[in-house]
Amino acid sequence: MSNRVFVLNPDHSPLMPCTAKRARTLLEAGRAAIWRRYPFTIILKEASNTQSQPLALKLDPGSKTTGLALVINGKTGRRCIWGAELTHRGMAIKLKLLARRALRSSRRSRKLRYRPARFANRTRQAGWLPPSLMHRVLTTLAWARKIDRFTMMDSVALELVSFDTQKMESPDIQGVEYQRGTLLGTEIRAYLLHKWDGRCAYCGQEGREVEHLTPRSRGGSDRISNLVLSCRACNEKKGNQELGEFLAKKPAVLKRIQAQQRASLHDTAAVNAIKIRLLEELHRFGYPVETGSGAQTSFNRTQQGFEKAHWVDAACVGDSGAVVGVHPLKALLIKCMGRGNRQMCGTDKYGFPVRHRTRQKVMHGFQTGDMVRAVVTVGKKAGTYTGRVSVRATGSFRLPQVDGIHHRFFSTLHKGDGYGYSF
Incomplete structure (x- = not known):
């Protein structure tokens, strides 16, 4: 099933998206023309009545890829009618800035050694973000504005804050009882599923159990650095052995797990750095903004049996993502390529x-x-x-x-x- 087609009136005012079949009929009858290909948008030759339904743009921001989804709240309930995945070029920007810095530093050291250092006389405005991070914010906002211009969206949802359904059901809950809510441990489990790609760290088969590298019976903690995913067979076989003891005859697997545990948290840090700025900018649209945590998004998706995809995660963001129809859409894949350079x-x-x-x-x-x-x-x-x-x-x-x-x-x-x- 394809995405819905965006529709514009002759005065460029947006209408509700229509199906691909409806758009094809209008084009063949000469009642509309193609306005742009990506996202596919048609413009009517005669004005049409403006009949709207609640339409929300939902975002799942990521370090490498951001998911976008349009969810309509119709008579038959909420359903996703358009999905896209926006691939950023933050790392490419960072590498280009590092190369430029090296070239400039080399040039200054060769020809301008008499000039004093400049690294201490530069100021930054409040809320400044590095260009590689600001790129993620600006491209996400650019596409949010584009969708706002081509559709009749009236709300925004963003994956952002922590969430606990137990708090909603029992506002007076406190202490340990509050911590044992519906989503107890979901944040940690979601992180481990992402880090280990849903597979057992020891054998590579599908794994869903949280395993301690250093068992708690031997002084191991519940810190995230001491946790991996494991299948039932490997969990029982390892028992209370140390990681080195269990994998003494498998040095390659031992080395891989230790390297994975020391993996960089670059992507996590990038998302944490941009989420508040992105939320502030989305509030400037003037629409209600709904927020939800990553654990809630994962919970909503798994409860409804959807496959993992960035645009599907976007559709499942927030309270409104608990019940949403996600048909197998052919999502638009958008990749930031830049506009060339001025190098002579x-x-x-x-x-x-x-x-x-x-x-x-x-x-x-x-x-x-x-x-x-x-x-x-x-x-x-x-x-x-x-x-x-x-x-x-x-x-x-x-x-x-x-x-x-x-x-x-x-x-x-x-x-x-x-x-x-x-x-």
Whole structure:
């Protein structure tokens, strides 16, 4: 099943999304035209009545990928009608900044040694975030604004805060009884499922039991660094042995588990750093903002039997995600690609110039980043190809599937906007 199609009136005011079949009928009858391909949007040629239903944009922010979902609250209940996964380029930005810093530092040390150091005379505004983190906030907000412009959304939901259903059912609960609510241990279990990919740390089979590396009977704690996932067989076989004793004859497995336990928390730190800023910016939209924790999202998804996906997690965010229809949609995959750079010459890995770069970006009517279709009718490369084009001054362009296609075979589907699209 495909995503719903966004619909605009002739004055560009949004209407409720329609089904792909309805959009196809309008296009074939000449009552609408294609406005943009990604996300697929049509514009009517005659104004239509504005009939709306409650429509919420739900977000599951992540360090590498953010899930987006549109959930409608209709007569038959809540159901997801559009899903997308937005892949960020935060790490690419960080690496480019590190490379730039190294080049500038080298240049200053070679030619400007007499200048005093500048690292101590720079100030930052309150709420400043590193560019690699701010990129995640800005791209998520950009897509939230785009969806707001093309749909009649009236609320937002964001995965953010801690949550306990026991507190909702019994507001006066306190102490140990409060801690033993419905979601007791769910945060830890959700973290371990994500870290170990739902598999036993010892044998690689499916694992759902929380195992202590150093048993509690031998002084082990309940800290997250001492916990892994395990299957029932390995849990019983290990008993109260230390990790080194249990895997004495399997040094490769021992080394892998120890390395995994020391894995970086970079992604977790990135999400924690941006969530408050993202929440503040979403409040500026003027819509009610619902929040929910990651454990609640996982709880809602598993209780309803949905498969793991970023856009499915987005649909299950918050209280409204406890009961939501998630049909097998073909989610739109959005990848942040950037808009090129202003570098005037290509450099080698050491930063020395090795080739000239032309100032002209548009070649034969196409620009790198445009989504195009190439219909090649002759030669060894005959066929139909669709994707993000990379242009050259020679007129021979490259697509992800094939290289060296002449520009006369190309037609533009979607002008480059800094993103790559696929399904």
